[in-house]
Amino acid sequence: MNPVYIxxxxxxxxxxxxxxxxLYHKRSSGKIRFIVVRDGTGLVQGVVxxxxxxxxxxxxxxxxxxxxxxxxxxxRAEPRAPGGxxxxxxRLEPVHVPTTPFxxxxxxxxxxxxxxxxxxxxxxxxxxxxxxxxxAVLWAIRSFFHERGFVATEAxxxxxxxxxxxxxxxxxxxxxxPAYLSQSGQLYLEATxxxxxxxxxxxxxxxxxxxKTRRHLIEFWMAEAEQAFLDHEGNLALQEDLVRYVxxxxxxxxxxxxxxxxxxxxLLLREVGERFARITYREAVALVRDSGVxxxxxDDFGAPAEDALSRHFGHPVFxxxxxxxxxxxxxxxxxxxxxxxxxADLIAPEGYGEIIGGSQRVDTEEELLAQLREANLPPExxxxxxDLRRWGSVPHSGFGLGVERTVQWLTGTAHIRETxxxxxxxxxxxx
RNA sequence: UCCCCGGUAGCUCAGUUGGCAGAGCAGCCGGCUGUUAACCGGCGGGCCGGAGGUUCGAGUCCUCCCCGGGGAGCCA
Numbered sequence: 097m098n099p100v101y102i103x104x105x106x107x108x109x110x111x112x113x114x115x116x117x118x119l120y121h122k123r124s125s126g127k128i129r130f131i132v133v134r135d136g137t138g139l140v141q142g143v144v145x146x147x148x149x150x151x152x153x154x155x156x157x158x159x160x161x162x163x164x165x166x167x168x169x170x171x172r173a174e175p176r177a178p179g180g181x182x183x184x185x186x187r188l189e190p191v192h193v194p195t196t197p198f199x200x201x202x203x204x205x206x207x208x209x210x211x212x213x214x215x216x217x218x219x220x221x222x223x224x225x226x227x228x229x230x231x232a233v234l235w236a237i238r239s240f241f242h243e244r245g246f247v248a249t250e251a252x253x254x255x256x257x258x259x260x261x262x263x264x265x266x267x268x269x270x271x272x273x274p275a276y277l278s279q280s281g282q283l284y285l286e287a288t289x290x291x292x293x294x295x296x297x298x299x300x301x302x303x304x305x306x307x308k309t310r311r312h313l314i315e316f317w318m319a320e321a322e323q324a325f326l327d328h329e330g331n332l333a334l335q336e337d338l339v340r341y342v343x344x345x346x347x348x349x350x351x352x353x354x355x356x357x358x359x360x361x362x363l364l365l366r367e368v369g370e371r372f373a374r375i376t377y378r379e380a381v382a383l384v385r386d387s388g389v390x391x392x393x394x395d396d397f398g399a400p401a402e403d404a405l406s407r408h409f410g411h412p413v414f415x416x417x418x419x420x421x422x423x424x425x426x427x428x429x430x431x432x433x434x435x436x437x438x439x440a441d442l443i444a445p446e447g448y449g450e451i452i453g454g455s456q457r458v459d460t461e462e463e464l465l466a467q468l469r470e471a472n473l474p475p476e477x478x479x480x481x482x483d484l485r486r487w488g489s490v491p492h493s494g495f496g497l498g499v500e501r502t503v504q505w506l507t508g509t510a511h512i513r514e515t516x517x518x519x520x521x522x523x524x525x526x527x
Numbered sequence: 528u529c530c531c532c533g534g535u536a537g538c539u540c541a542g543u544u545g546g547c548a549g550a551g552c553a554g555c556c557g558g559c560u561g562u563u564a565a566c567c568g569g570c571g572g573g574c575c576g577g578a579g580g581u582u583c584g585a586g587u588c589c590u591c592c593c594c595g596g597g598g599a600g601c602c603a
Contacts, residue, residue: 125566126559145560161553176561197537202564203552204539208595264601280603305601306528318603398600441603450603498603523595 099166103137103352105181108171115140115183116191118219119163121202122156129156131185132178133167138352139221142167142183152188162198162219164191211513215527218517225353226514229346230503236345237298237319237497240338246321247292251281251299257477264305277302280496283426283481285322286457289492290484296321298499308522309399310511311449313500315520322494328428328438328456331493332374332414335442335452338497339412340368346506359508366410367445373413377436380405380415396422403447412451416440425471426481427455428491429463448505454495461485 100113117135124130129144144156148169159165168187173180199213200220210217217223241248254270255278266277279301288295298319305312323334347354347361354361375383384391387404391397397405397415405413417436420429427437439455458464461482468475475482503515513519518527 121564123562123565124559125562128560128562130562130565132563141563143561174561176563178563197554199537201538201553204564206539206596208534209538211595301603303602307599307601308596309598309600309602312602316603396601399598453603496603501603 101137102135102140112170114168116166119159131156141177142185144185148185155188160194163193225356226507228353229350229507232346232350236342240341241296246294246296249288249295251284253278264303266302266304281320289322289324294323317499318496320496324490324492326493336372343368357507373409376416377418406443406447413443414440425467428458444505451501452495452497456493459489
């Protein structure tokens with residue numbers, strides 16, 4: 097008999113079904129025993145009474161946490177059961193019975209302990225909905241771009257040059273030559289967008305920054321897009337459409353998971369319900385200073401400044417036109433004010449920080465070479481990148497969205513390490 | 528790299544002016560027919576992160592080191 101998944105139990109009320117899963121938790125009360133089973137799609141309470149037979153009744157008491165099992169019985173609606181449905185168990189078959197106690201109990205644990213057991217922690221009732229929402233975010237990004245005719249393409253992960261700067265690269269040995277793990281696929285997407293028109297990719301990127309905060313990972317996933325003949329204004333519109341699409345998809349498809357995380361989908365929908373705010377860097381600095389956080393024009397936003405911006409608006413806000421001096425070499429200058437870059441960061445609401453960085457790209461070889469010089473970067477490794485400005489250069493723009501930051505916002509998770517199955521952080525490479 | 532906090536039972540923690548090493552949970556045994564981190568009774572469980580020092584006596588005070596957590600800078 098094929099098993100039924102717990103998320104589909106509402107369609108099987110009154111039926112006799114099998115569930116294949118793991119024993120999450122159990123409670124015993126003399127002649128009635130409750131087993132909580134998880135199967136990856138959710139949790140369900142099984143009720144075991146002596147009517148299930150002596151073997152099943154005994155197993156309901158003796159099986160330890162995280163025993164794998166097949167359990168059969170009748171589905172019924174039951175208001176006393178968590179989730180509203182329960183299984184009246186008539187059959188219980190162990191698959192594997194652990195002989196040592198599962199390290200992660202139903203009580204509290206410290207972060208260090210949980211991180212040491214991340215491979216087991218992901219089975220817990222707060223972790224599974226976060227990872228399922230992550231899945232929905234990634235799917236929504238893909239379907240958004242697919243619907244708009246973007247071509248999914250790839251950027252290399254092993255690269256010979258830096259995108260963002262040289263201090264934050266992971267060096268490695270490439271058959272005797274220096275190579276690095278990519279910090280961003282952007283430069284390569286600029287090349288493929290000249291071939292395919294509009295492109296995107298979702299992949300891992302690596303920053304060797306000694307960041308030790310709740311919103312940084314050493315290895316994280318970026319969703320990057322690049323479109324030919326797209327200007328700065330069009331770029332912002334595209335980003336706004338993407339973010340709204342993702343939020344609406346998650347709110348619609350992951351209601352149960354959001355509820356398990358006590359995250360209100362109505363709040364998320366309200367946050368993206370109206371047009372995102374747009375302010376210039378200059379306005380943002382003034383706003384930050386008004387809120388009491390010290391900052392000079394020409395500084396990048398620190399965490400307190402970003403928080404102040406984030407909480408000032410009830411929805412995402414674009415901060416446009418940063419001083420070019422604090423932005424990377426590949427951004428096009430604002431023709432009206434050449435000391436500013438045609439760029440924008442998108443700040444998520446509620447203090448979840450920057451989730452997108454994007455810009456119109458420099459599109460003449462002369463400007464590119466000049467800006468490489470200003471950034472003290474050698475032109476040789478960027479020859480191929482300069483070539484894109486030599487043959488059929490077009491105005492083009494793109495952006496990168498931080499997948500984990502987005503998941504963190506949508507799930508309301510305090511620390512970014514819980515938004516990816518195996519986070520890589522400053523002092524942690526295990527498991 | 529800098530600042531702050533912590534390391535005591537498998538886990539989460541308490542430990543008084545320096546004076547016999549404690550609790551809850553987990554585990555094991557027993558009880559209970561509607562539990563929701565069930566509850567009730569019982570049992571076992573310790574290199575107090577490491578090294579040195581002060582002291583009659585150190586989990587407790589001092590020095591150094593190791594490890595973890597939180598935050599800053601930088602960024603998505």
